[in-house]
Amino acid sequence: MPELNHYLLLSVLLFGLGLTGVLVRRNVLIVLMCIELMLNSANLLLVAFSRQGGGLDGQAFAFFSMTVAAAEVALGLAIVVLLYRWHGSTSLENLRLVPSQPEEGR
Amino acid sequence: MRPLLFILLSLLTLGGGLWVVLRRSPVDSVLGLLTVMVSIAGHYMLLQAPFLAAVQLIVYGGAVIVLFLFVIMLLNLRKDVLQARRLPAGRWFYALAGAAALLALSFLFRAGADWLPAGGLPQDGTVEAFGAELFRRWVYPFELTSVLLLAALVGAVALTRRAGEPGATAADKEA
Known part of the structure; x- marks a missing residue:
């Protein structure tokens, strides 16, 4: 029977994978997927x-978290579509949302 | 048998996560994400939360994955997708993975009945128990989620509509 520790370990590993992906990957779609992870x-x-604790409170929290995540994905992907129209690519590499400072520009 | 199942599911979860992070093509990453979602639904079954497992499969495995695929298709990422490196023996790898998944599934269906707990199915997170809890204790948050989903819906439509052209559709733009 797997215990709480094992789930802790698995969850931390999965979170670490997602965090690594968000920090390392430069494709905005894959960054969104890593947030999902x-x-x-x-x-x-x-x-x-x-x-572990009995009761269904944790499950209810997870249920609401899933709802919020679904809304987040819908809006996130809408923003990706906007970004692609504006920037012409889904790469975050050369993306500059704020124009450069006047001192830099000169 | 439960520890074995847990280890198998965890390997699937972490392998799928690695696949999401490491593959270059977004389409490949979506398939990795699907693996993660399905294996986490399996974890929920092991944790005696069958309702959440079903929701996980429907919302994540169905809706979210399809949404990702739709956006990839809409953006027409031909360059990104085609430039992705294939595995050296890509075709054989996929064939072997499919065969392994089929074997594992048939094994699960054969042996599944033996793994049920002695007292019958779990009573914790069934639809009945969860629904009673949801509509008694969590009824206000539950109703609030409908507002949230409506806001997300309207927001997504408002964001992606072309500016300055109220009611314009993609077909109108083409004409």
Whole structure:
């Protein structure tokens, strides 16, 4: 029977993967997917703690977290579409949302 | 058998996560994300939360993944997708992975009945128990989520509509 520790370890590893992806990858779609990985690791931990402590509170939290994540994905992907129209690419490499300072420009 | 199942699911989860982070093509990453979502649904089943497992499969495995794929298709990322390096033995790798998944699934279906707990199915997170909890204790947050989803819906439509052209559709732009 897997114990809480194992779920903690799995969840931390998955969160670390997601965080690494957000920091390392330069494709905005993959960055969004890595955010999903982190959200899922948190959900998994909520359900594991819920199982440990008895009751359904953790599961209810995970349920609401899923709802928020679904809304976040819908808006995030809408922003990706806007970004692609404006910037012509999904890469964050040469993206500059704020124009350069006047001193720099001269 | 439960520890074995846990280890298998964890390997799937972490492998899928690595796949998301390491693959160059967004389409490949979406498939890795799908693996993660499905394996986490399996984890929820192991944690006696069958309702959440179903929601995970429907919302994440269905809606979110399809949304990602739709956006990739809409953006027409031909360059990004085609420039992605294939695995050296890509075709054989996928064939072997598919065969392994099929074997594992048939094994699961054969042996699944033996792994049920002695007292029958879990009573914790069934639809009935979860629904009772949700509509008693969490009823206000639950109703608030409908506002949140509506806001997300309206926001997504408002964001992606072309500015200065109220009611214009993509077909109008083409004409």
